[in-house]
Amino acid sequence: xxxxxxxxxxxxxxxxxxxxxxxxxxxxxxxxxxxxxxxxxxxxxxxxxxxxxxxxxxxxxxxxxxxxxxxxxxxxxxxxxxxxxxxxxxxxxxxxxxxxxxxxxxxxxxxxxxxxxxxxxxxxxxxxxxxxxxxxxxxxxxxxxxxxxxxxxxxxxxxxxxxxxxxxxxxxxxxxxxxxxxxxxxxxxxxxxxxxxxxxxxxxxxxxxxxxxxxxxxxxxxxxxxxxxxxxxxxxxxxxxxxxxxxxxxxxxxxxxxxxxxxxxxxxxxxxxxxxxxxxxxxxxxxxxxxxxxxxxxxxxxxxxxxxxxxxxxxxxxxxxxxxxxxxxxxxxxxxxxxxxxxxxxxxxxxxxxxxxxxxxxxxxxxxxxxxxxxxxxxxxxxxxxxxxxxxxxxxxxxxxxxxxxxxxxxxxxxxxxxxxxxxxxxxxxxxxxxxxxxxxxxxxx
Numbered sequence: 001x002x003x004x005x006x007x008x009x010x011x012x013x014x015x016x017x018x019x020x021x022x023x024x025x026x027x028x029x030x031x032x033x034x035x036x037x038x039x040x041x042x043x044x045x046x047x048x049x050x051x052x053x054x055x056x057x058x059x060x061x062x063x064x065x066x067x068x069x070x071x072x073x074x075x076x077x078x079x080x081x082x083x084x085x086x087x088x089x090x091x092x093x094x095x096x097x098x099x100x101x102x103x104x105x106x107x108x109x110x111x112x113x114x115x116x117x118x119x120x121x122x123x124x125x126x127x128x129x130x131x132x133x134x135x136x137x138x139x140x141x142x143x144x145x146x147x148x149x150x151x152x153x154x155x156x157x158x159x160x161x162x163x164x165x166x167x168x169x170x171x172x173x174x175x176x177x178x179x180x181x182x183x184x185x186x187x188x189x190x191x192x193x194x195x196x197x198x199x200x201x202x203x204x205x206x207x208x209x210x211x212x213x214x215x216x217x218x219x220x221x222x223x224x225x226x227x228x229x230x231x232x233x234x235x236x237x238x239x240x241x242x243x244x245x246x247x248x249x250x251x252x253x254x255x256x257x258x259x260x261x262x263x264x265x266x267x268x269x270x271x272x273x274x275x276x277x278x279x280x281x282x283x284x285x286x287x288x289x290x291x292x293x294x295x296x297x298x299x300x301x302x303x304x305x306x307x308x309x310x311x312x313x314x315x316x317x318x319x320x321x322x323x324x325x326x327x328x329x330x331x332x333x334x335x336x337x338x339x340x341x342x343x344x345x346x347x348x349x350x351x352x353x354x355x356x357x358x359x360x361x362x363x364x365x366x367x368x369x370x371x372x373x374x375x376x377x378x379x380x381x382x383x384x385x386x387x388x389x390x391x392x393x394x395x396x397x398x399x400x401x402x403x404x405x406x407x408x409x410x411x412x413x414x415x416x417x418x419x420x421x422x423x424x425x426x427x428x429x430x431x432x433x434x435x436x437x438x439x440x441x442x443x444x445x446x
Contacts (some may be wrong), residue, residue, distance in 0.1 A: 006029040011141035043225075045234035045241035047154050053227035054150045055143060066140045071368040078124035082114040087293065092168070101429040107307060110293025123282045130272040137268040140261035146226070148424035153223040153415060158239045159413040166409060169210040170402050173201040177398065180385060194391045201395065238439045242366070244359050245419065250352050257344050266337035273330035339433050348425050355418035365404055 055061065076239040089108040182191040258261070293306045343408040380397040383389040423429055 032214035035269070045237045047151065047237070047239065049222065050150050050154055050237075051147060054146050057227040057229075059228060060142055060146065061139070062114070064142070067135055069136065069195065071128060074131075075128045078128050080428055085112045087112060087291070088111075106295055106297050108293050108295040110291050110306065112289065112291035114289050127275040128240040128271070130268070130275040133268040134265065134272050137261060137265040137392040141265060144261055144424060144427055148420055150223070150226045153219070153226060153425070154237060154239070155241075155416045155420065156238045157219040158222050158241050158416075159409060160219040161236055161243050162409045162412075163406070164209070165213040165295060166402070166405055167205070167212040169405075171202070171205040171209050173397065173398055174198070174400075175276045177394065178202055180381070180394075181391065182387075184387075187386055188300055190391065197391065197395075197422050229438070241409065241416065242362060244362075244415055247356065248430065250349065253352065253422060253426055254345060254348055257348055258341070260344070260425060260427045263337065263340065263344075266333055266340070269338075270330065270333045273326065299420060309315060311408065344425055348422065351418045351425070355415050355422065358411045358415035358418060362408055362415060365408040365411065370404050370408065372406050373397070377401050 070348070087108075087110040089110070091106040091108075122132055178201075180197040181190060183192050185192055185243070217232075221230060223234045223237075224230065289310045291306075291308045294303055295306050298305045377397045377400075380389055380394050384391070384394040419430055
């Protein structure tokens with residue numbers, strides 16, 4: 001979505017041959033051209049720049065850095081082997097009779113540890129590694145969500161710009177209408193009440209103009225907040241609200257949905273659950289605790305070596321519940337993946353159908369309805385000047401054209417918004433948008 005100011009300027013010059021009520025459009029486009037030339041790139045924001053700023057500065061992505069550091073710490077911990085324990089034991093002291101002193105005491109100094117069976121350390125580290133894969137997949141999902149959201153807000157600004165231009169055009173038309181009414185009133189061809197109606201209509205258009213200016217400012221602030229700022233440093237965004245990509249077959253789009261990071265998260269989660277199941281199974285394999293020490297017998301003044309081994313009983317039976325739970329969690333992932341695909345199919349078809357209808361509406365308005373209403377307004381204006389039509393006829397023709405132009409803007413905005421929904425679901429840009437977001441989508445998909 002890029003706006004070609006040079007082409008717009010040429011188009012604006014062509015409009016000079018059109019009726020007076022269209023001259024304002026020419027002036028508006030020429031003013032945009034002069035602003036772009038005077039202020040340069042500092043006042044113009046492109047979608048690619050907005051995306052880069054968002055992916056770099058948005059706080060929701062910075063959180064993943066700390067999560068990765070936490071997992072790195074867990075990886076070091078889980079990779080450790082069982083530690084050693086130093087023990088000291090004293091027997092046969094502070095008793096009664098011959099054992100009342102320490103002459104018969106026995107002192108034992110030992111060192112002990114655990115021999116892990118079933119490759120438990122590999123199971124633990126594998127679990128953390130799979131947590132890292134899930135986190136990486138979730139980061140891709142979050143980046144894709146941010147990409148879609150910044151695109152939607154960018155479209156909102158682009159739409160607000162078009163609505164503001166239309167409001168300015170409407171205000172200009174209202175001023176021209178007031179001039180026509182005043183001319184007729186001077187020669188006594190129209191009652192003075194129509195002047196008041198024209199003045200009220202002009203006041204309403206100025207109220208609408210003010211509201212559209214505020215809406216544009218709010219839309220720009222909402223866009224700027226995507227990269228954690230609150231004051232827009234741009235005056236307008238670049239883009240063509242009425243440029244759409246060609247239709248792509250629904251089946252082709254849905255096949256791409258299966259590669260969406262949100263679906264790939266389930267694959268990473270499946271591997272995580274497999275790792276949890278392996279860890280649960282290795283926990284059923286009993287570990288061997290050993291101890292080796294030196295005992296000193298005070299009464300004999302001799303020393304001896306000691307050794308001991310212990311193995312927990314019924315470890316597999318006691319761990320059966322954990323294995324069943326891990327298996328159920330793994331099976332649940334597959335069910336949730338299937339449900340997610342069903343929901344995405346519904347969302348994709350809704351966006352696909354609505355986008356198609358919105359584009360059809362824009363084309364119908366642009367190619368048939370609006371040109372007809374423009375001709376009708378021009379003819380009605382001439383007829384009103386000649387006293388053939390009434391003020392109501394003139395105002396009605398003007399309002400019908402403005403309503404159609406507003407409907408065109410709304411339909412175009414809807415088409416682009418639905419296109420963004422499709423891009424978010426398929427995790428890649430639609431064909432006509434390749435120059436716009438292809439690099440970013442590829443970065444997310446990797």
